[in-house]
Amino acid sequence: MKTYEFSIVASGVEPSAANFEDAFFxxxxxxxxxAFQRGMLxxxxxxxxxxxxxxxxxxxxxxxxxxxxxxxxxxxxLVSLAEIAKRTGLSRAAITQFALGQRGEGFPLPxxxxxxxxxxxxxxxxxxxMHAHSKAGVDAEAVREARVMKDANDALASRRAxxxxxxAKRKKKHREAA
Numbered sequence: 616m617k618t619y620e621f622s623i624v625a626s627g628v629e630p631s632a633a634n635f636e637d638a639f640f641x642x643x644x645x646x647x648x649x650a651f652q653r654g655m656l657x658x659x660x661x662x663x664x665x666x667x668x669x670x671x672x673x674x675x676x677x678x679x680x681x682x683x684x685x686x687x688x689x690x691x692x693l694v695s696l697a698e699i700a701k702r703t704g705l706s707r708a709a710i711t712q713f714a715l716g717q718r719g720e721g722f723p724l725p726x727x728x729x730x731x732x733x734x735x736x737x738x739x740x741x742x743x744x745m746h747a748h749s750k751a752g753v754d755a756e757a758v759r760e761a762r763v764m765k766d767a768n769d770a771l772a773s774r775r776a777x778x779x780x781x782x783a784k785r786k787k788k789h790r791e792a793a
Contacts, residue, residue, distance in 0.1 A: 616663045619670040621764070623647075625656040627684035642681035644674070656683060667763045675767075685771060692765045693727055693735040702738070703751035719748055739765045 628635065630651045639649060639658070647658040658678060664670030675685050690702075696714060700707040712718035723744050725734035739761040745753035 616665060618661050618663050619667050620659075620661050621667075621671060621674075622689040623658045623660065623674055623678050624686045624689060625658065625678055625683035626654075626686055628656060628682055630656065639678070639681045639683075643677035644681060647674070655686065667760055668767075671763070671767050687771060688764055688767045690738070690764065692738050692761070692768055694738045694741065695733055695735060699736065699738075699741055703741075703745060703753060705751050713750075719750075737765070 628638070632638075636649060639647065644658060644660075646662050647660045650657045650659070658674070660670070660674050662670040662674050664673065671688055675688075678685055691698075694702065696710050697707055699705075700710045703710070709718065713722045716722065721744065723736055723740035726737045726740070727735040739758070742753050742758045742761040745751050746755060746758050
């Protein structure tokens with residue numbers, strides 16, 4: 616089996632609790648380094664699995680078993696030009712030239728914060744483009760892993776949205792009954 620490295624950003628647990636780390640260890644997160652940053656719990660995994668999908672799914676299950684709420688999986692699917700440069704090993708100047716259309720055609724358009732000076736791109740789109748244009752050694756496996764990360768985060772977002780809709784319906788019924 617291969618070891619996959621990724622992080623889970625979670626919430627809903629108090630790091631000052633006496634059994635904080637033990638709860639994660641006992642839940643099966645003994646292959647994660649735990650940190651608390653910017654009000655969020657970060658679990659950096661080196662998880663073995665038959666596939667990245669299986670490794671992420673088992674880690675998410677274990678984090679939930681410890682009582683935490685999984686917010687997202689990282690590396691983040693939205694990336695800045697600087698992060699694109701870091702992930703591809705190309706210079707920031709080269710990535711900027713790609714984004715401006717000065718070096719190759721068809722570079723993906725930003726997906727978020729388009730009107731700001733710091734737009735964000737979907738890593739999956741960038742990885743696909745880099746692979747299709749034989750840039751920076753982004754291979755088919757990197758594209759597949761980008762797809763898995765995006766799918767995992769999309770599934771988490773979808774579950775959060777469904778839970779929010781359900782809670783809003785319950786709240787509305789409660790108000791109507793009162």
